[in-house]
Amino acid sequence: MTDELNQRVGFYGLEGVGPDLAQLGQVVEPHLKDALAAFYGKVSANPAISGFFSGRSHMDKAAGAQADHWRTLFRDGFNQAYLGRAQTIGNVHARIGLEPKWYIGGYGLVLDRLIHGMVASGWKALLPWKRREARRLSLLVRTALFDMDIAVSTYFTAESTEREAMLDQIGTALEKLADGDLTVRMAGLPVKFQSAEIHFNSALERLHATISGVSNGIKSIATASSEIRAASDDLALRNEHQAASLEETAAAMNQATQSIAESANRTIEIRSTIAEAHSQASDGGAVVRKAIDAMAQIEQSSQQIAQIIGVIDGIAFQTNLLALNAGVEAARAGDAGKGFAVVANEVRALAQRSADAARDIKNLITTSSEQVEGGVGLVGETGALLEKIVGRVGEISELVLSMADGATLQAGNLKQVNSSVGEMDRMTQQNAAMVEESTAAARALADETANLLRLVSQFKVAGQAAPRAANHAPAPARIVASAPQVSGNLALKQAEPDADWAEF
Template identity: 30%
Template sequence: MKIRTKLIIISLSLLLIPSLIIGVSSYYSAKEHLDDLGEKMLKNNVEMALQLIDSMNYAVQTGEISLEEAQEKVKQNLIGDLQSDGSRAITTNVDLGEDGYFAIYGSDGQRIAHPFSEGKNAWESVDSNGIYMIQDMIKAAEKGGDFTYYSREVPNQPDTEEDKIAYTALDPNWGWVVSASSYMKSFNHGINLIQHMIMITLGMSILIGIIIIFLFSRHLAIPVQLITESVQKIAKQDLSFNYIKVKNKDELGDLASGINRMTASLRDIIQSVSSSAEQVAATSEQLTASSEQTSTASEEITESIQQISTGQDKQLFGMQEANNSVSQISSSITEITTNIKELNDLSIETSKVSLYGNEVITQTVEQMNQINEQSMVTTEAMRLLESKSQEIGEIINVITSIAAQTNLLALNAAIEAARAGEHGKGFAVVADEVRKLAEESGNAANDIAALIGEIQINTQNTVQTVNEGKIVVETGMNYVENAGKTFEAIAADVNLINDKLSSVSAEIQEISANTEVLVNEIHKTKDVTNQSTSYTQHVVAAAEEQHASMVEMTVASRSLAEMSQQLQDLVSDFKSI
């Protein structure tokens, strides 16, 4: 339903309802007032009739007139003269309304005076509603006078009944029940004129009100319709309509102006959003391409860093192996030092034995008897010397092997230091020094091995000589000089061995010191490698996070591109001028 129709209906309702209420209330108020006037008129006329009877009764009492004449005059004055057919023509000037009349009843219902049926008994008269109106009238009169309401046929209209009212009172002089009755419509026939005037007034008011309402509703409905059409077009994303032209200087005019401003703002916003959406779409495409490139680069960086991390793990493992090898070298050097010390002690002991043998040779003459015993001692000493020489040879072999391993480890350490780059430069220098010392130790060990070989040969010759001395004790004196020379050579060789052992001991101590430096450098390199590995792991984690962020950024930029496309689609749905 349109707002204009609603406005007309509401306005007509506001016009009709009060008008009907006023008209109906006025009608019933006037009707009630006329009914009251009619009742008062009937009552006053009955009281007038009672006064007339009282005056006639006074005339009878004074002898001016007989009772029959007095009663007849009362009947004539109240109703009219008696006709030949027993009825009375209503000729009284008393106004009881149209079709109203007086009637006089006896206490038994006998009609003493009546316009139509005088002389008849009406005690059993009843109306269509079952009301015994004559009996009720007599009862009302006996109670001091009152009204009786009932229905009777309208004269000359036997099929039509109307409400009647009668006021009855009892005459104390003659015992008559005097009644004045009339139809209710006779009292309020003026209400019809009032009703007619109310209807005319109401009709004119409604007609004028409809014209005013129509014009006023048109004044309101047209702007509302224009505003509604504009709002519906806006709801359908159509901004191509012209501005609303409303001349109203009220809220509707303000509303129309507001919608015009809103439409203009929407047009500007749509254009701005459309332009921004295009820029966002282009930017999102660039961002997507950049994100994909960055994501690919970050993925490659992550793989490279992971490879570096794997290489550092291998390098750390190699450093651990080098550390273990150097630790083994250090332990071996310590053991070599101990063995060299023991060998030095044995050499000193051998020197002492050689000196002692020389003394024996010088005292050979005096102690020839002790040659056999001394030869046995010498033989045992030579065997011990041979055993120790063999042990020294084994030690030299160990030293040679250790030197070779040290050289190999130094070479590996130099390779790992070269891989470590800047962090391995110091370690490479130490590894080179270790390699040189290993080569020198190897060369010294080879020299010692040669000397030990000579000692072993000499020892074997000495043992053989001693054994022959046992057999040829008789010729011992001839060999004493040779034995002395041999002992001198042994002493010289032992001194040479002592010198070589001292040199080897010094070199071993230097190797031990360099080994400690190498161990410290390896530890430092290991710590640097561990720290580098930790940093690399952090870098790997950061690179992975960056790669994940790039992937998310790529997804977000694609989503942004889709949203900008959707925004462009939505904006394109709006129609503008």
């Protein structure tokens, strides 16, 4: 047996009464059926109690179960099985709404019949003092039970009043809580319910703090998400413009790269052309040097011719002198020398012509020498100029070569820059796509935050009022202190299969 059952058995002085209970059962058994029949006959005539039964068969079944319960009690005593059966009966009565006054009153009526049957049954009923003893015992029992009924009913009424007060406060608080008011608090509950009041208020305090924190956090998130959304929109717009500008820059850089590459190719061609010109100028310088050498040789030949002309001029002078001497000798010879004089004249005339011719040739040679000398000077100057031109062409070739190398290097660098710009353009396009996704996410976050803010704003916290929720579940029906009386059919449905009877 449990400690509670032991305490109760000890308080009632029922320890070790097993044999007495068995003997009492034998005494009660002959009168039990009549007592229960009389009781249920009175129950059927009382509408306040008969409504708990569906009919006479239900009452007979309840009477049989009650008799079995008592027989088992008299036989086995106050053990754990008895406690379980008694608690089951109490739970059934509580579920169907049977008030304790009818239960206690029922015991009074049954005990009245049992006492009369035990004290003044059979021939003893003819003895007046036995009947008086039975009436007095029955009156004592019924008076005690009636007094207990009043006390217990008063106790349960007080319990019901306090429970009603608690349930009223709970109902009001839950109704306000259903409307989103988190500032509601419970106060002034009876002492036995103060723990519920403390826990309820503590729970609402924590819920209030949580909703307040969530509300403030959502407001901050809403502000931040709005700023993020605006910044994302602005960034997306700027990134779009930047992507377009970078795309145009990439196209322009590509064209510039192609143009510089073409210029580098043309510079290479120019370098080749200048190299050919330098080679040709060098060849021209060699030709000029040969011309200078030839003119020098011509000058030497002219000098030799002048020497030869001098010799001829000398020969002509000697010839003329000999012709003059011959004419003098012919004159001395007279007539014999006339023929020789003619020959001398002819020789002198020939010598004169030779001298004239030599003088003319000398003049021509002199003029030619002067011209050749001038030509040699000009050719020398031409050679010097050609040397300078060759040097300049060499310098230009080196400069063009350097320019070509620089242009090639710049073309390579521009190709790298163009590749980098293309990569930047690709990355910018990817960044633009990512910014668009971020903007969409920021918009979704802002929408979700607004939705959360709308949901949280349904709750009323300290310092602000919340609108009544548009749609929420209706407040549950308030639980009364004691269940109302129900019809017999409903009692049948609520009663357990093995305990669907009312014990009185």
